[in-house]
Structures are given as structure tokens and as C-alpha cells.
Amino acid sequence: MATTVEGKPSFRQRSAAMREHPRYKWLVLSNTTLGVLMVMIDSSIALISLPEIFNGIHLDPLAPGNTSYFLWVLMGYLVVTAVMVVNFGRLGDMFGRSRMYNMGFAIFTFFSIMLSITWMHGSAGALWLIAMRIFQGLGGALLFANSAALLTDVFPANQRGLALGINNVTAIAGSFIGLILGGVLAPISWRLIFLVSVPVGIAGTIWAYMVLHDTGIRIRAKIDWFGNFLFAAGLISVLVGITYGIQPYGNSAMGWSNPGVIAAIVGGLATLGVFIWLELRLDEPMINVRLFKIRAFTAGNLASLLASLGRGGMMFILIIWLQGIWLPTHGFSYSETPLWAGIYLVPLTIGFLVAGPLSGYFSDRFGARPFATGGMIIAAASFIGLIFLPVDFSYVDFAALLAINGLAMGLFASPNRAGIMNSLPASQRGVGSGMSATFMNSAMVLSIGVFFSLMIFGLRAHLSSALLSGLTRQHVPVAVAKQVAALPPVSTLFAAFLGYNPMSKLLGAKVLGALPAANAHYLIGRAFFPSLISPAFGHGLSEAFTFAAIACLIAAGASWLRGGKYNATDAEEAMEHLHAEHAMEHLHAEQTAHAGVDRKVVEPIAGADDSVNPAEIESTLTD
Numbered sequence: 139m140a141t142t143v144e145g146k147p148s149f150r151q152r153s154a155a156m157r158e159h160p161r162y163k164w165l166v167l168s169n170t171t172l173g174v175l176m177v178m179i180d181s182s183i184a185l186i187s188l189p190e191i192f193n194g195i196h197l198d199p200l201a202p203g204n205t206s207y208f209l210w211v212l213m214g215y216l217v218v219t220a221v222m223v224v225n226f227g228r229l230g231d232m233f234g235r236s237r238m239y240n241m242g243f244a245i246f247t248f249f250s251i252m253l254s255i256t257w258m259h260g261s262a263g264a265l266w267l268i269a270m271r272i273f274q275g276l277g278g279a280l281l282f283a284n285s286a287a288l289l290t291d292v293f294p295a296n297q298r299g300l301a302l303g304i305n306n307v308t309a310i311a312g313s314f315i316g317l318i319l320g321g322v323l324a325p326i327s328w329r330l331i332f333l334v335s336v337p338v339g340i341a342g343t344i345w346a347y348m349v350l351h352d353t354g355i356r357i358r359a360k361i362d363w364f365g366n367f368l369f370a371a372g373l374i375s376v377l378v379g380i381t382y383g384i385q386p387y388g389n390s391a392m393g394w395s396n397p398g399v400i401a402a403i404v405g406g407l408a409t410l411g412v413f414i415w416l417e418l419r420l421d422e423p424m425i426n427v428r429l430f431k432i433r434a435f436t437a438g439n440l441a442s443l444l445a446s447l448g449r450g451g452m453m454f455i456l457i458i459w460l461q462g463i464w465l466p467t468h469g470f471s472y473s474e475t476p477l478w479a480g481i482y483l484v485p486l487t488i489g490f491l492v493a494g495p496l497s498g499y500f501s502d503r504f505g506a507r508p509f510a511t512g513g514m515i516i517a518a519a520s521f522i523g524l525i526f527l528p529v530d531f532s533y534v535d536f537a538a539l540l541a542i543n544g545l546a547m548g549l550f551a552s553p554n555r556a557g558i559m560n561s562l563p564a565s566q567r568g569v570g571s572g573m574s575a576t577f578m579n580s581a582m583v584l585s586i587g588v589f590f591s592l593m594i595f596g597l598r599a600h601l602s603s604a605l606l607s608g609l610t611r612q613h614v615p616v617a618v619a620k621q622v623a624a625l626p627p628v629s630t631l632f633a634a635f636l637g638y639n640p641m642s643k644l645l646g647a648k649v650l651g652a653l654p655a656a657n658a659h660y661l662i663g664r665a666f667f668p669s670l671i672s673p674a675f676g677h678g679l680s681e682a683f684t685f686a687a688i689a690c691l692i693a694a695g696a697s698w699l700r701g702g703k704y705n706a707t708d709a710e711e712a713m714e715h716l717h718a719e720h721a722m723e724h725l726h727a728e729q730t731a732h733a734g735v736d737r738k739v740v741e742p743i744a745g746a747d748d749s750v751n752p753a754e755i756e757s758t759l760t761d
Contacts, residue, residue, distance in 0.1 A: 182316030187324035195263035218275035220579035227572020242280025247339025303498020303552030321477025375406030437700035444693035446581035451589025462634025489544020498552035506557030513550030514694035596678025
């Protein structure tokens with residue numbers, strides 16, 4: 139054992155003994171909660187700060203040819219996290235979960251620094267940001283893949299729901315905290331939105347290295363390189379196809395008819411099919427597809443995927459609603475809308491924070507099914523309420539529906555996560571946690587594609603005529619008005635998402651200079667654009683929230699199918715005990731038969747439990 143100069147063990151060596159201390163599990167919870175909080179804050183802080191980021195690198199994200207930069211800065215982080223998280227969970231099972239988690243903290247912090255020191259401008263600056271966000275996503279994937287497994291290792295089954303609930307709800311709350319931080323920091327300097335996580339990252343990296351140690355089962359296995367390649371290629375292809383599907387193609391408002399998009403999605407799905415076929419035939423697969431034989435694991439992940447489909451695009455829609463329409467029409471300047479959009483979404487965060495830990499605590503006692511199922515039903519009801527809310531809503535009604543939705547999602551998320559992790563054998567917690575995160579993160583990207591597509595469908599049917607009549611009423615020449623009205627609605631949607639009026643860029647200084655001063659001022663002010671797109675936006679909202687409600691109701695059904703309270707560790711221990719008893723009984727029978735003693739007079743084995751049903755335990759493990 140390496141020692142210090144004085145011959146005493148180092149701090150890390152002494153801290154290894156803390157694994158047996160009752161308080162060690164709370165140290166693990168504190169550090170992993172800090173890690174996921176940092177990752178989620180950084181994901182949403184960029185979301186709300188995109189206008190300042192693009193202004194900082196002197197790039198117009200809505201100019202022809204620049205939409206791809208906008209989308210990849212927005213979604214590149216999500217894509218790489220979805221692709222890599224299951225691989226890193228598997229590596230955690232093989233080489234140590236704390237080691238992979240510590241590496242994630244360090245990588246995330248380093249690339250946060252690299253993001254803040256960007257010196258390039260224009261498309262080169264955008265490409266740098268995209269590349270650094272992708273590498274930052276690798277660190278986030280390492281943290282996500284192993285945090286839940288570390289918690290499951292150290293917390294007993296009767297406390298896992300509470301621990302995972304605190305961790306999960308803190309992560310979700312971080313996504314809303316990031317919106318407020320972005321609104322505060324981005325107007326000062328866009329670089330601060332990346333630098334803000336650096337002190338936390340450095341402290342968390344040192345703390346994790348000094349304190350965290352592996353307590354779970356480490357398995358020796360070979361890395362399935364070909365399986366890794368197939369999985370990454372297939373999932374990246376699908377997610378890239380979705381990303382480009384919401385961009386215009388030719389004369390179409392979206393790219394779903396683009397042969398490249400179709401080929402990417404179909405080819406990606408086919409590659410994933412080959413991957414699953416291969417994994418079922420390997421002794422040491424990258425993803426243990428056989429885990430889906432566990433009913434609680436399969437039902438929990440299906441419910442999580444559907445819930446993420448319903449929830450994932452909701453954040454983008456709410457930001458568009460507030461930044462692009464409601465706040466400007468209620469007297470807020472466009473420079474103020476990022477901050478106030480974050481503040482006005484606080485009721486959603488409060489709902490998560492209240493329901494998450496409580497539902498996690500009670501699910502430890504009563505199981506995940508009633509809470510997760512009930513949460514999805516209430517979430518569906520809140521989405522239906524949002525459908526009937528007018529675009530120019532009363533904030534009291536809006537806040538109440540957000541709070542109900544937050545409570546519902548918190549009621550679902552913690553018990554569902556605990557139910558998934560409790561269903562996993564100890565040796566499969568890393569890869570199982572990664573698989574669960576992959577479903578959730580992939581569904582987030584898919585949800586963004588679905589929500590944007592539904593919004594664009596709603597806008598396409600009504601926006602063009604509204605633009606044409608609205609511009610001509612302000613004395614814009616008919617030819618110019620027709621040209622602007624013919625633009626793809628995705629540009630209008632992105633402008634609303636970024637929180638600014640695109641009229642000055644769409645019309646140009648020459649057209650605006652030829653108009654009466656009052657009309658020109660009104661066109662580029664904060665009232666014209668929001669009032670113009672509100673009716674069309676309302677149609678898109680109805681379609682998007684209808685989809686979310688249906689997804690949540692199906693998730694409720696999937697959640698109910700998970701069965702009653704179930705813990706894989708207890709089932710494994712019962713099975714091992716049963717196998718040991720059978721072996722002892724068989725040995726005893728052989729000994730007595732060899733001695734010429736009739737087996738009918740042999741006394742039962744001491745301590746044997748006649749109530750144990752082998753078939754029932756086998757069914758529990760595989761069902």
C-alpha cells in the first residue's frame with residue numbers, strides 16, 4: 139500500500155475505509171447530485187442563451203445555410219449523450235463505476251473551459267462550439283451513465299427511491315435553473331454561461347476522486363467493439379435524420395420527404411436491428427438485451443421513453459410561447475425575455491421539487507406502480523388543460539397548469555427510475571442505467587423533432603396568409619410581402635424560439651426606409667410579430683399538446699404493466715438460498731441412500747422453507 143512521507147496512508151486510502159460507514163451513501167448522493175445538476179444546468183443555460191451566443195460569434199442563425207449550425211449547437215449535445223451513455227455504463231460495470239464517473243467530471247469541466255475561450259467568428263466559431271459541445275456531452279454521458287448505478291450500489295432497496303428521487307429531481311430542476319442563469323449571465327457575456335460550471339466542476343472532480351470508491355460488482359468482460367460501432371452508427375443515423383427532418387427541403391416546409399433523411403432513418407433502424415440480432419448471440423454483449431426479459435425493467439423503460447416523448451419538446455414550446463409571443467405583447471423588451479421566460483417557468487420546477495423526493499420515499503414502501511402511473515395520468519390532464527388555454531393567457535392559469543405538470547412529472551420520474559434500477563441484477567446496474575438513459579435521451583431528441591414538426595404543420599396552414607395580409611396592411615409592397623410570406627415557417631418558429639423580431643432582417647433597410655415612419659416602427663417593434671403569429675401558433679400548440687397527452691396516457695398503461703413491488707437483489711438472494719438448499723438436500727439424500735437408509739425417514743433439512751416456490755422465483759427473475 140502506498141503511504142505518505144510520514145508512513146501514514148493517504149487521504150484517498152483512508153477514505154476507502156469510509157465505504158462501510160453509514161454516512162458514506164450520503165456522500166455519494168451529494169456528489170452525484172452535484173454532477174447531474176451541473177450537467178443539466180449547462181444543457182439548458184445554452185438553450186436560453188443562443189441569441190447572445192450567435193451575436194458573440196457574429197453569425198446570423200436564420201440566414202440561409204446557417205440553420206444547421208443553429209440546430210447542431212442546440213441538439214448536438216443531446217445526440218452524443220444519447221449515443222454514448224449506454225457504452226459508458228457498460229465500461230463502468232467492467233472497469234469501475236466511480237472511475238468512469240470521475241473521468242466524466244474531469245472531461246465535462248475541461249470542455250466547459252474550451253467552450254468559453256472560443257476566439258473564432260462566423261461559421262468557424264459555430265463549428266468550434268459544436269465540436270466542444272459534443273466533447274462536453276461525452277463527459278455528461280459518463281456522469282449520467284454511472285451516477286444512478288453508484289447510488290443503487292450504496293443505498294439499500296428501502297431507500298433507493300428517495301435517493302434516486304433526490305438525484306433525478308435535482309437534475310430536472312437544474313434544467314430550469316439553467317434558464318434563469320442564462321437569462322442573467324448571457325447579456326453580460328455569453329462566455330460566462332460556460333465558465334459558470336467550471337468552479338463546480340473542478341471542486342466536484344477533486345471531491346469525487348478523493349471520496350468515491352466502487353462498492354458494486356465489477357465484471358470481467360471483453361469490449362464488444364463491433365457492437366459499439368453498430369449501435370453508435372445506427373442511433374446517430376436515426377437522430378441525425380430527425381434533426382434534418384425539421385429543416386426545409388426544396389419547396390417543402392420540412393425535410394421528411396428528403397431522400398437523405400429517409401435513408402438515414404431507415405438505414406439507422408436497420409443497423410440497430412442488426413445490432414440487436416448480433417447482441418443476442420454474444421456471450422459478452424455491449425447491451426444485455428436479455429435484461430428486457432425482466433418485466434419491471436422493460437415496462438419502466440417503455441414508460442420513461444413515452445414520458446420523455448411527451449415532456450422533451452415541451453420546454454422548447456414553452457420558451458417559444460413566452461419569448462416569442464406572450465412576454466413581448468405584455469410589455470417586455472426582447473432583451474429581457476430570456477430572463478423572464480426562465481422566471482415564469484419556475485412553477486414547473488417547484489412542482490418537480492415537491493413531488494419528486496416525496497414520491498421516491500413512498501415508492502420505497504409501496505412500489506413504483508401507483509405513483510408512476512398516477513403521475514402520467516395527471517400529466518396527460520395538464521397537457522389537455524394547456525390545449526384549452528388561449529395563446530394570450532392569464533398567467534395565474536398558466537402557472538397553475540405548469541405546477542400541476544411539474545407535480546405529475548415528479549410523481550412519475552423518481553418512482554419509475556427507482557423501479558428500473560431495483561429490477562437490475564447487481565452486475566448489470568451500469569449498463570442497465572445507461573440503457574435507461576439512452577431511451578430517455580433519444581426520446582428527448584425525437585420529441586423535439588415531433589414537437590417542431592407538429593408546430594410547423596400548424597403554422598404552415600395559417601402563417602402565410604397572416605403574413606401577407608399583415609404586411610400589406612402596413613403598406614409593404616405586395617411583391618415583397620409575398621416573398622416574405624413564402625418563406626418556410628421553420629424560420630419564423632426559430633425566430634420566436636430565439637426571442638427576437640425577424641422583420642428587420644426579412645424586409646431589409648431599403649424596404650423599411652421607404653415606408654411611413656410609424657409603420658416601419660410598428661413592424662420592427664415588439665407587438666407586430668407576436669400578434670401576427672399568435673393565431674397560427676395556437677393551432678400548432680393544440681397539435682403538439684394533444685400528442686403529449688396521448689404519449690403520457692400510453693406511458694401510464696406501460697407503467698401499470700410493470701407489476702407490483704420488485705427488487706432483483708432480493709430475488710437473487712432468494713434464488714441462491716434456494717439453490718443452496720437443493721444442493722444440501724441432494725447431498726444428504728445421496729449420503730443416506732449410500733448408507734442404506736430409506737429416504738422416506740430422512741428428516742427435513744433444518745431451516746428449509748417449504749413456502750419457497752422455485753417456479754415462482756424463476757418467473758419473477760425472468761418476467
